[in-house]
Amino acid sequence: MSAGGSGTGASKYSSLWRLRAFVRPFYPQMVGMFVCAILATAASTLIPLVLEAVVNGPIHHHSTAALVPMFFLALGLGLAQAALIVGRRRVQSVAIMMVEREQRNHLYARLQKLPVEFHDHWQTGQLLSRVTSDLGTIRRFLGFGAIYFIVDGVQYLVVMALLIATYPPLGVAVLVTTLPVIVLARRFGSRYSSISRRVQDQQGDLATITEESASGMRVVKAFGRGPLMQERFGSSARTLRASSLELISLRARFWGWLTLVPNVSMALSVLIGAIAVAHGSMSLGALVAFTTLLVLLQFPIIDIGWILSMAEQAATAADRVCEIFDASVSIADRPDAVTVTRARGRLAFEGVGFTYPGSASPVLHDVNLVLEPGETVAIVGLTGSGKSTLAALPNRLYDVTAGRITLDGTDIRQITLDSLRGQIAVAFEDPVLFSMSARENLLLGRPEASDEEVRAALSLAQADFVYDLPWGLDTRIGEQGLSLSGGQRQRLALARAVIARPAVLILDDPLSALDVETEALVEEALANVLGSMTALVVVHRPSTVALADRVALLRDGTLVAVGTHHQLMELPEYAMVLSVDYDEAMQ
Ligand SMILES: Nc1ncnc2c1ncn2[C@@H]1O[C@H](COP(=O)(O)OP(=O)(O)OP(=O)(O)O)[C@@H](O)[C@H]1O
Numbered sequence: 160m161s162a163g164g165s166g167t168g169a170s171k172y173s174s175l176w177r178l179r180a181f182v183r184p185f186y187p188q189m190v191g192m193f194v195c196a197i198l199a200t201a202a203s204t205l206i207p208l209v210l211e212a213v214v215n216g217p218i219h220h221h222s223t224a225a226l227v228p229m230f231f232l233a234l235g236l237g238l239a240q241a242a243l244i245v246g247r248r249r250v251q252s253v254a255i256m257m258v259e260r261e262q263r264n265h266l267y268a269r270l271q272k273l274p275v276e277f278h279d280h281w282q283t284g285q286l287l288s289r290v291t292s293d294l295g296t297i298r299r300f301l302g303f304g305a306i307y308f309i310v311d312g313v314q315y316l317v318v319m320a321l322l323i324a325t326y327p328p329l330g331v332a333v334l335v336t337t338l339p340v341i342v343l344a345r346r347f348g349s350r351y352s353s354i355s356r357r358v359q360d361q362q363g364d365l366a367t368i369t370e371e372s373a374s375g376m377r378v379v380k381a382f383g384r385g386p387l388m389q390e391r392f393g394s395s396a397r398t399l400r401a402s403s404l405e406l407i408s409l410r411a412r413f414w415g416w417l418t419l420v421p422n423v424s425m426a427l428s429v430l431i432g433a434i435a436v437a438h439g440s441m442s443l444g445a446l447v448a449f450t451t452l453l454v455l456l457q458f459p460i461i462d463i464g465w466i467l468s469m470a471e472q473a474a475t476a477a478d479r480v481c482e483i484f485d486a487s488v489s490i491a492d493r494p495d496a497v498t499v500t501r502a503r504g505r506l507a508f509e510g511v512g513f514t515y516p517g518s519a520s521p522v523l524h525d526v527n528l529v530l531e532p533g534e535t536v537a538i539v540g541l542t543g544s545g546k547s548t549l550a551a552l553p554n555r556l557y558d559v560t561a562g563r564i565t566l567d568g569t570d571i572r573q574i575t576l577d578s579l580r581g582q583i584a585v586a587f588e589d590p591v592l593f594s595m596s597a598r599e600n601l602l603l604g605r606p607e608a609s610d611e612e613v614r615a616a617l618s619l620a621q622a623d624f625v626y627d628l629p630w631g632l633d634t635r636i637g638e639q640g641l642s643l644s645g646g647q648r649q650r651l652a653l654a655r656a657v658i659a660r661p662a663v664l665i666l667d668d669p670l671s672a673l674d675v676e677t678e679a680l681v682e683e684a685l686a687n688v689l690g691s692m693t694a695l696v697v698v699h700r701p702s703t704v705a706l707a708d709r710v711a712l713l714r715d716g717t718l719v720a721v722g723t724h725h726q727l728m729e730l731p732e733y734a735m736v737l738s739v740d741y742d743e744a745m746q
């Protein structure tokens with residue numbers, strides 16, 4: 160999905176304003192930047208006044224002696240301006256980069272907190288573009304746009320005051336010619352913000368396509384769909400290009416109008432000023448100062464163009480970033496949540512029902528099942544019957560929408576998430592390994608596990624192949640563990656779940672990618688481990704079912720039979736579910 164909703168009207172900058180919390184620790188630096196910028200501008204504004212003094216003094220009186228101090232004064236002002244600009248950039252780069260880093264860390268932390276449900280509905284590219292380019296846009300605005308908005312505002316007011324003081328009639332005339340800029344800016348701002356929101360969303364779409372085709376490269380190549388993906392990418396890139404051009408053309412037109420304003424003022428001033436000098440109502444020095452000051456007025460006016468566009472883009476970026484901060488953390492610790500350190504492992508589903516957010520019909524309903532401590536229960540059912548969904552509920556990847564799940568009699572929603580997840584480990588159907596070393600991947604569940612424990616878990620999962628990798632446990636596993644086979648990844652994920660030494664182990668079809676021989680070895684080893692913990696194992700093959708003390712048959716989201724393998728063998732449906740899947744697996 161392309162997350163929509165753009166800021167409108169008066170609240171347009173409200174998201175940006177909310178992000179000020181990140182700037183607060185750097186207020187001293189911000190003030191330093193601002194002071195440097197103001198002083199640099201003041202130095203540049205004083206230079207025309209020195210010029211006026213030169214023309215009206217030494218030049219007018221043909222005395223070269225007085226020129227020397229004037230020269231040094233102008234030179235000093237120029238040097239001071241340069242030094243102040245360097246100073247501002249120094250302070251600015253450090254402070255603003257820190258602000259950006261803080262924002263990025265908080266955003267990432269938020270992404271970690273958000274429930275799986277959030278990630279089900281957001282494209283990776285949209286998240287990527289928010290964490291990277293949107294935060295960059297906000298940084299550029301804070302570092303330049305915001306500072307120059309104030310500095311240019313002050314410069315405009317000071318120069319305007321000096322112009323009016325130098326020659327009031329002409330000063331007022333210049334003031335009037337600059338007023339249309341306000342109207343222009345307002346019209347530009349609202350159009351610019353809607354287009355820039357579109358551009359930023361489209362950048363996210365493009366990032367999504369890039370990310371998907373990189374991670375799905377094998378599928379794309381295997382089906383020879385390169386050209387199709389190219390076309391999808393090309394069409395998305397074309398859309399982005401069209402919107403970006405629209406943005407550029409709007410900015411160009413705005414800038415065109417903006418540059419016209421000071422030029423009109425300049426032409427007017429030279430004409431009226433020359434007449435005034437001829438009539439003796441204005442000194443030549445004053446005219447020189449007036450026109451030089453007018454050049455200084457150009458900057459604030461033309462700057463409004465990029466400051467406004469930066470501000471609009473930053474406001475849009477802030478809206479997009481705040482969408483993540485605002486997404487509700489629906490699964491979080493309750494204030495009265497308890498910490499569970501050593502659960503016995505009695506897991507009970509009591510009238511559990513579950514409906515995916517936004518979905519009309521429930522995937523699970525009226526599920527009643529009690530796993531006694533140390534017991535292993537296998538879940539079988541046709542594909543799509545809700546097995547993986549059931550396996551995702553006990554450690555609260557999703558919260559039940561009806562009934563409750565208890566661990567040792569306590570509703571799992573009353574247990575702190577960290578401690579709950581420390582007690583219940585899961586190995587998923589589709590094992591994800593991170594681009595870290597094999598050891599780091601294995602220790603995700605319990606970083607303090609000893610080498611001995613790692614060795615035991617690896618041997619249990621028949622994953623001793625890790626020791627034969629080029630750097631053994633320190634071998635970096637490629638992105639998503641792609642350099643390993645599917646079966647190797649599954650075995651690592653299984654070892655990872657076992658190392659966590661949970662009270663409850665949930666295995667979602669953990670042996671599907673193993674050959675029959677390895678599967679038999681893993682099963683044998685699993686049988687030993689499963690004795691010491693409660694286990695809920697989703698299985699497809701008759702051989703794995705033998706691991707379980709009891710089997711539960713899931714049909715259309717509810718348990719239709721629970722019993723031992725032998726008891727269930729009486730049911731034609733049970734035999735069919737296992738053999739159907741068995742045939743599928745053998746294909
Ligand atoms: N994130 C999700 N959002 C919405 N619906 C989902 C989501 N995940 C699964 N579903 C739906 O829930 C139903 C059950 O899916 P589930 O993955 O639990 O089945 P399963 O029994 O594990 O199947 P399989 O044997 O193929 O792994 C399916 O109809 C599926 O479309």
Ligand SMILES: [Mg+2]
Pocket residue numbers: 546547548588667
């Ligand atoms: Mg499944």
